[in-house]
Amino acid sequence: MIANRHIILCVVIFATIHTNQAKVVNKNIERSLDISSQLVKDVYKITATNSDGKPISVYTFIVPAAERKNLAFISVKDEKKKELKFTEKLVDGNNQFIIAFSTSTATEIFTIETVYIKKLTPHPREIPQSGKQLVRYEGNLYLYSPYETVTQKTNVLLSSANILSHTQVKPFNVAANKIKYGPYENIAAFTNQSLFIHYENERPFLTTTRLERIIELSHWGNIAVKENIFMEHTGAKLKGSFSRYDFQKDVRHGNAITAYTTLLPAAAADVYYRDTNGNVSTSNMKILHDFVELELRPRFPLFGGWKTYYTLGYNIPSFEYLFNTGDKYMLKMRLIDHIYNDMVIDEAEIKIILPEGVSNIELQTPYPVKRRPNEVHYTYLDTVGRPVVVLYTKNLVENHIANFNLKYTFSKVTLLQEPLLVVAFFFILFIIAIISLRLDFSFNTTHSHKD
Known part of the structure; x- marks a missing residue:
């Protein structure tokens, strides 16, 4: 009897929902x-x-x-x-x-x-x-x-x-x-x-097949950003062979991609742009009020099916993105940046390298992303290594340019670790030098002879 009542109740609820939707x-x-x-x-x-x-x-x-x-x-x-x-x-x-x-x-x-x-x-x-x-x-x-x-x-x-x-x-x-x-x-x-x-449609069909973005935070006042970008022209493929002569003669250049504009934060400095052959000098940078406009020109024009790879990096002051109250800190900056107009990113891996000694890490992202297990990064004067937050996501467009919030705890006393290590190193070096100068390591070659 009770089971029949439940069935009748479910039928009534379903019918009510169906009627309301209709x-x-x-x-x-x-x-x-x-x-x-x-x-x-x-x-x-x-x-x-x-x-x-x-x-x-x-x-x-x-x-x-x-x-x-x-x-x-x-x-x-x-x-x-x-x-x-x-x-x-x-x-x-x-x-x-x-x-x-x-x-x-x-x-x-x-x-x-x-x-x-x-x-x-x-x-x-x-x-x-x-x-x-x-x-x-x-x-x-x-x-x-x-x-x-x-x-x-x-x-x-x-x-x-x-x-x-x-x-x-x-x-x-x-x-x-x-x-x-x-x-x-x-x-x-x-x-x-x-x-x-x-x-x-002559607009660029440029796809970032993979983005590797590394954000390295230092409590000494700097954030270093490095991006490894893999690109492909996913439009109509080039039929036949490429002619440099015809390319230079044709000012329209067909559907080839010869340049595009990247937007960096307004405080970006020490910008570098290089590929597998070294630094690429064919780029123009304009410092505007709200952002830095960087026009990038690949070493060769990109036709349909062609690929390229390059590294872009810059430094930004941490005081614009890092906030704290006592030992509580929050890093607030963009998960991804503007690479080019109407951009498409197939997959992106974002690594956030935090200072050594950080604990209680909490991450808030503007949209769902996959968080992979934390890694450890070692650099100069590190002892236990720096924690690295690793994120992975796919199918990104300009609408995904939004800020993440990364909260953590960090004791200011830990900032003294690296200076103390340097002081200890030089102290030990001086002690060794003093001891080596005071000790006589020469051989005595004088011998006594009996008549």
């Missing part, structure tokens, strides 16, 4: 699709209503499983630009993002921003040195939603007016490098209508 309607959707770079930036401004007038407590945003691997970033903000929390779960092969509203009302206006990587496909996949890069975008014309949509408009921004073909579901309008779709009305839930665009 009453949520997308009253209006304004979509902005930016595919003018190698990133796909999709922004939905949604006005959702509940037909029975009851407050909307949660809203489900669906990312199909086939697209989840390309999703690098997602954020949700309400009408006042306040971040809304969400949870992700896998249901029926689709990834559902359950958005919770802080103040539930019958009508909610919010914005969902997503950034996808590697969703644009070069077509053709190979082009000659002076050829134009053409790419294809494939997606859904409508918001793939579990709710009915009353009306939706979509604005597409391209990098060029050279559009070879595109989906033509009326009404639509093409003007230069923009396509406007809609408004479309009364779209049923889970409607899947293909959106296809084949167009010219």
